[in-house]
Amino acid sequence: MRARPDGFAGRSFWIVGASSGIGAALAREFSRRGAEVAISARRVDDLLDVARDEMAVVPCDVTDRTAVLAAAGEVGASVGGPDVVVWSAGYWDRFDAAAWDADAFARHVEVNLLGLNNLLAAVLPGMVRARGGHLVAIASVAGYRGLAGAEAYGATKAAQLNLLEGLRAALRRYGVRVTTVSPGFVRTPMTRDNDFPMPFIVEPEEAALAIVEGLRRRRTEIVFPLPMAILMKTARVLPVRAWAALSGRAAGRGAR
Numbered sequence: 001m002r003a004r005p006d007g008f009a010g011r012s013f014w015i016v017g018a019s020s021g022i023g024a025a026l027a028r029e030f031s032r033r034g035a036e037v038a039i040s041a042r043r044v045d046d047l048l049d050v051a052r053d054e055m056a057v058v059p060c061d062v063t064d065r066t067a068v069l070a071a072a073g074e075v076g077a078s079v080g081g082p083d084v085v086v087w088s089a090g091y092w093d094r095f096d097a098a099a100w101d102a103d104a105f106a107r108h109v110e111v112n113l114l115g116l117n118n119l120l121a122a123v124l125p126g127m128v129r130a131r132g133g134h135l136v137a138i139a140s141v142a143g144y145r146g147l148a149g150a151e152a153y154g155a156t157k158a159a160q161l162n163l164l165e166g167l168r169a170a171l172r173r174y175g176v177r178v179t180t181v182s183p184g185f186v187r188t189p190m191t192r193d194n195d196f197p198m199p200f201i202v203e204p205e206e207a208a209l210a211i212v213e214g215l216r217r218r219r220t221e222i223v224f225p226l227p228m229a230i231l232m233k234t235a236r237v238l239p240v241r242a243w244a245a246l247s248g249r250a251a252g253r254g255a256r
């Protein structure tokens with residue numbers, strides 16, 4: 001039996017980056033609540049596992065602009081709208097600034113930033129024309145401050161935060177909503193190989209519930225879990241010098 005009513009039932013959702021992790025958990029949660037859900041990513045078998053015949057599966061690579069545009073058309077034809085587009089695709093790899101790898105840096109930009117650009121190009125014109133729609137994008141608290149080892153990932157996350165803030169202001173007059181989601185650590189394939197402490201880590205299902213609850217409350221920004229939100233919001237307002245001393249000491253401890 002599908003649960004109702006909480007504002008999700010009957011609405012159409014397109015979740016991009018839903019073959020695993022937070023996107024997969026979110027897709028299941030929206031579907032359980034009666035939403036019409038379409039999911040995208042590259043790994044087709046994983047998408048089919050997540051969908052369990054209850055969602056539309058529309059594979060695509062976000063770095064391929066033509067494919068993303070075609071996928072948007074397919075999603076509209078299969079679930080309608082979509083009323084809500086969720087960006088949950090992402091790429092992370094620990095970065096070694098002392099051995100600068102331009103390809104590794106570029107890969108983060110291609111997926112996290114240019115991929116989002118491709119999605120926006122595919123969905124925003126329709127939302128603006130329809131004078132409605134909702135973009136929900138998963139950024140990260142890693143975009144709040146520079147962190148050693150996360151120069152590439154963090155730079156794309158900071159860019160996403162800035163981009164979403166600008167978009168929100170620009171699209172308001174067209175009735176298009178923009179919600180920024182900034183998780184702390186979540187136990188997903190993305191964090192599986194991390195060999196450093198991940199304080200306050202949560203399961204993807206908890207992350208999905210935090211996002212759903214934030215959306216239900218029409219939050220502009222959803223940051224979780226609470227201890228990480230407090231920690232990183234505090235870090236965000238620390239003077240540059242203090243942050244440099246703190247983060248430099250932490251990086252020194254992590255050095256091999």
Ligand SMILES: NC(=O)c1ccc[n+]([C@@H]2O[C@H](COP(=O)([O-])OP(=O)(O)OC[C@H]3O[C@@H](n4cnc5c(N)ncnc54)[C@H](OP(=O)(O)O)[C@@H]3O)[C@@H](O)[C@H]2O)c1
Pocket residue numbers: 016017018019020021022023040041042043044046060061062063087088089090091092111115138139140141182183184185186187188189190191
């Ligand atoms: N886990 C954390 O601690 C954490 C914390 C803060 C923010 N986030 C953010 O949360 C989002 C979801 O990450 P996650 O933790 O759930 O990791 P995940 O399980 O690795 O999920 C990442 C998703 O992105 C998709 N993806 C990657 N490259 C893609 C491409 N080129 N084209 C299409 N899809 C692509 C992956 O699918 P395919 O491989 O099948 O393409 C997968 O579905 C990301 O934006 C991440 O940066 C995660």
